[in-house]
Each structure stands twice: as structure tokens, then as C-alpha cells.
Amino acid sequence: MRLAGKTAIVTGASSGIGRAISLLFAQEGAIVIAADVTTDVVEGGTPVIDELNKVSDKAIFVKADIAKAAEVQALFDDVAKRYGRIDILVNNAVVRGGSSLVDTDEAEWDRVTDVNLKGAYLCLRAAVRQMLTQKIVDEARGRIVNITSQHGMIAAPGDFAYGVSKAGMVYMTKQVASDYGHESIICNAVAPGKILTGKGGRAVDPEMLDYSRSRTPLPRLGKPIDVARAVLFLASAEATYVTGHNLMVDGGWMAR
Template sequence: MALLANKTAIVTGASSGIGRAIALKFAAEGANIVVADTVEQPIEGGQSTVELIRSAGGNAVHMKTDISDWNAVDALVGATVGRFGRLDVMVNNAAIYTSTNLIETTPEQWNRVIGVNLTGFFYCNKCAVTQMLTQAPINDVRGRIINISSQHGMVACPGDFPYSVSKGGIVQMTRQIAVDHADDLIVCNAIAPGKIITGKPGVANDPDALDYSRRRTPWPRLGQPNDVAGAALFLASDMASYVTGINLMVDGGWMAG
């Protein structure tokens, strides 16, 4: 039996990178996937996430969504339930960054990063929990939330002030939801990726930044999106039966060093 058979999952930012890997992994385990992203084509090039899932016999749909817009998120969850009947897993992955320190960050940059990375997660979690509260439990769980945080929610992200602050907020948001809604049988966890190699543009793949990450990571390679997807699958499945409120490191030992 597939781990997510007959389950429905929304994955934000699933057109590329980590979100794409999570969507593909969930679909391979039988889930209906809603790819919620501002664009459909992957940064890495090639087929879209939805095309890949459908070509493998899975069920997926793309819904254009800017998570910093409350109405868009509300419509996303409503359309998902209208199409598939319920929402079992909400994966909040979409995020942006500016690579600016405190002095360099403009108010506009701050508002945009917090608007997506923190307020957007608030909107997604609020809409997801509101829906999950209406659903009958399956195996004692009404629904599961997975927030993608970062090791930079616990240690500083050199030179990126708004991103690091937003990720710290996500870690605490996860704990808060987990505790407040445990009695409602809603599970909420976070995953903190270390350095994951994706097609992300700019400083993320700068040689100096990669060298810093390699020196900082005990494991003898940097992460791949599929490393995070495996952890997400565990948290989305019934294997994670008594796990809520955690911030699971997928970082090659970064935070242990």
C-alpha cells in the first residue's frame, strides 16, 4: 500500500527545487498533488511538475498562487477541497530571499520577504487548519502541516537578515500550531534543510557560498532536494504517528557541528 494513497496534498513553491521534489515523492506514494506556485515552469528547465506526475500515472494540478495574497490562498484551499474532497497535507515551502544585511535591506525588501515567508505561511496554515477542522479524522489525524524552515532559523544566515528572521518565525509558528491544535488532531511539523543544491539563481550557487557550506557541513556532500522530500514523506505519512511540533534537521550534520 502506497504511504499516501488517496491523500490530497498542497505543496507551495512546487514548480522547482525542494517543493518539486516533495510533490514528485508524494505523488509516487499515491497522493493527489496541488502544485501551488506563481509560475508553472521549473527553474531547472524541462517538464513541469504536473506533467512529470501525470506522465507517471499520478494525479496533479497546478494552481497559480501568490501566498502573500490572502484571497489567493483562501481560493487555493477552497479549490483543492472542491476538486479532491479534503486536504490531508499542507506543505508550506514557497520562499524568497534578498541576500541583504540589516543596513542594506530596504523597507520594501523587508515587507516582501516577510509577506511571503512569514505572513504567507500564516495565511496557508490558517486556511489549512480551518479546513482540517471540518474533516473527519483518518487514523486519529485530521490533517498534517509541514513547514519548510531552515537551519538559518536557528543560526544566523550570513548577509541575509530578512530571510533568517522569517525562518526563525516559521520555527516558532510550527510549535505554536502544534500545541494549540493537538487536541484537534492536527499535526504540525517543520523541516530545516541545510545547504541543498537547487536551480535557485544568484548567491545561492555562488562559489564562495558553496565553499562555506561545504566547510560547514560534516557530511561529505551537500544536500539534494530528494533528501528533504524523504523527510517530508515521513512527516506526511502515518509512520509519523506521535510526532508534532518538531523542527527536523535535514542538514548533513550542520547544526550538530
Template sequence: MAGRLAGKVALVTGGASGIGRAIALRFAREGAVVLIADVTTDVLEGGVPTQDLLTAEGLRGEALHCDVSREEDCEAAVAHAVAAHGRLDVLVNNAAVRLGKPLLDCTREEWDRLMAVNLTGVFLMARAAVRAMRAQPPQGEVRGRIVNISSQHGMVASPEDIAYGTSKAGVVYMTRQIAVDYARDGIVCNAVAPGKILTGKGGRAVEPRWLDYSHARTPWPRLGRPEDVAGAALFLASEDASYVTGHNLLVDGGWMAF
């Protein structure tokens, strides 16, 4: 299949819904074999499972049950990619949860659970992926690529959401550290930092006060769509980004420029 990721094997965590779903679909349409790693196949916004969409389009994809907070699940997901397809070319660390509580309302248990998914999950998946990528022959200059999904709230305060913002700041740092430590091994590691993205799910994210806040912070006349993030992730996963590593690419409609 022709495309910017033709013949590549990509693993996308949190690929059942939202941004992860858009990335999985875009990668598959660009020729990749996509492993959709998530704790469920249910789509939070509604609709048919991501794997079923890929199948209906004649694309190659597979759903894997994976809780990124569990070391054994992360190791198994990467091992499956290598055993089933011979290598792992791209890891997208997208899986994340939100809490929406300020410091004084956030319990230790809530903090630990969010960090286990949003930060430790990135660490566990990246560690398993880098081990596998270092053991495989390079294609051109690159043995493998990691694309982490961070956030503009990893660089500025996330109002009334201390755990989420802290976790995303950690993802930004981890991206740079992995890029520096493993560049000589042919590992490319970057992040995409979305601004306000409307995925179609409800809850706190679409309460009027937060939508008003996001519109006020975003110079572009609309808020983001999952496809906006998927396009940036595709660039970083492709050969077009071979000399780009350790970068945190803002996809925020100008939020951080304002």
C-alpha cells in the first residue's frame, strides 16, 4: 500500500477513542499496520470500534487489550508487535486520563492513578519500545520512532487540574531525555502538544466556562479537531522528520503564541 507509512508497524495507545482513534485511522490510511492498544474497544464518543472501521476500509489493524499502567501489559504489547509483524517502527503514547481537580481537592489515590496512566504509562511503553527498536536493523538512519502526546498544559498551568498538567509536563521532559539518550541508536522521539481539541465526548471538557476559556486563549477562529493532532503525529512518525528529535510540536491554534 502506498503512503507515508507504507510497510511500517505502529502501536497507538488509547487508540479506541478521541485523538488516539484519529491517529490510528490516519496511520492506517497512510499504509501502516496499526496495533490499537487500549483497555476497551468501546468508543467514548460513540460509533463503531476503531478496528472495525479499519477493516471496513480494507486497512490493517488489530485491537490489543493494554492497560499502560501495568508493566506486563506494556511489555506484552510491544512483544506482540515484534512477534506478529517482525518489528515495531512507531510507538504513539496517547493513552491518558483526566481528573479536573485543584490541589486541595485531589486525593493521593487520584493523583497516583492519573500518574500511573499519564506518566508511568509513557515510561513503561517507551522503555519496552526502545528495547525492541534497538534490537532491530535500521531503515535508513532510523531504527524506530516514538511520538508522545503531551499538551500545552505541560508548559503552562492547567486550571484546576494539577495532576493532569504535572503529568504532561513530565511527558515533555521525558520526550527530550529519550531523544538525547538514544539518538545514537537511531531512535527518534518527539511529542505533539495539542491545545483544546473537541473529540465529541462530554463532561467537564465541554462545560461552557471551559469552552469560553479555550476560545479566549485560542487566536484561531475554531478549536481543534482530533484530525489536527493526527496530521502532526503523522509528520513526526514519517521520514520527513528524520532530523527532528526531542521536539514538542504545538498543535494549538496559536494558544501558546498568545
């Protein structure tokens, strides 16, 4: 119960990594606010709130488009009013592009960066504004974990807008940690490697899987729970002197 009584907003909570984080947080005692633009589960299955209710009677689902400032602010204002504070934000919501630079039209650029970059910024801003008003508990006014990617540090083959957006999240992690560390606001990131979420499409094309396996020293590709466990550590009081860090959960991808 490492998060007992903590309020935690998880964006992109309906599917994949966000779903795994939400469920693990609930198992560890957190009051989970699962936020997503849809209740549909990309990999199939029951809505995340149904699974959360099997673990906790305190979890709630909030439908919100994090690319819209008004919806983000309404989400954070409601959680702060309802629970008195926001202990944890997990900035996980993401969309992929799938085009190289010359094939990335303006619509794709806007669609990807509106969620991955602008949405992350809006959530960070709302979270920090609230956390600045809170008392210090367990050495922190609040803790933030951004979900980045190894492709925020090296090229994302054929996925220009996505790579740029993740690089921006890596930078924002360091900036927030630097600017607000003296206020006891902790900001870190987790950078997944290739994670098999159950999603179809380009992510599981044989060519892409072969590429990912060739880059990963460990004998398997990742699972959402691998990422969730790392996020749990950074969101908990166990990470007592860690901020501004981008933790690789990549099976050794970046070591090769």
C-alpha cells in the first residue's frame, strides 16, 4: 500500500500503459482518477473503471480531452475540490503519427502535438498550480511522472511528430524539476522501450517488431506492467531524492 490515501490523476487511462498504471496504483491504495477521452479499450476488454471497481471503491473515471485547456482545468479543479489535494499526476495520454517529416501534413502534426505536447503542458501547468497551494506530505507537495519514450532521445523511424513530442516531454520534465524543486514538487519521467500493449496496426507490423527485437538486449519485449512498476516507484515516497530523471524501461534498448 505504497500510495495509501494518495490522489492520483492518470491520463490516457483507458488502455495500455495508462490502464496498467491505474490498476497498480489502485492496488497500492491510491484514489485513482482515470482520465481519458474515451472509455473504449484499444486492446479490447471492459472499461478501466469496471476493472478499478474490482480493486477499489474510491476510483472514478473522468472523460476529458487533455488537448483542451478548459477540460483540463475543469478536471484538476474538480479533483482538488473533491479531495482537497492532488498528490500525483501521471502524464500518459498519447497518440501516434506514423509519418516521416516530408509526409507529415499539418493535420497529423497538430493531432499528435496537441495531445502529446500541448496536452502534457496543460496538465503540468494545472498540476503545479494546485500543488503549489498544498502542504508538504512525505517530503513533497506533489509528484509528477511523465511518460516519455526512448524515441524522445533518438530518432523515431518514420514517426517525426511523435518523436518531437516525446523529446519535448523529456525537456519539460527537467524544466519542471528545476523550476519547482525548491517548492518540493517532484517531477520525473519514465521512458518505455517497445511495449506490447495489445494494440494493432503499425506498432505490431513484423518489420517493426523485428526492428524492436534487434534493438532490445533482453530476450523479450516489454509489457505495460513493466512500465507501471517504474511509475509506481517514482510516484511513491520511496523515491526520496530523485527528480528531473528520465528512467529507461526499455530492456536495454538505449544501452545498445
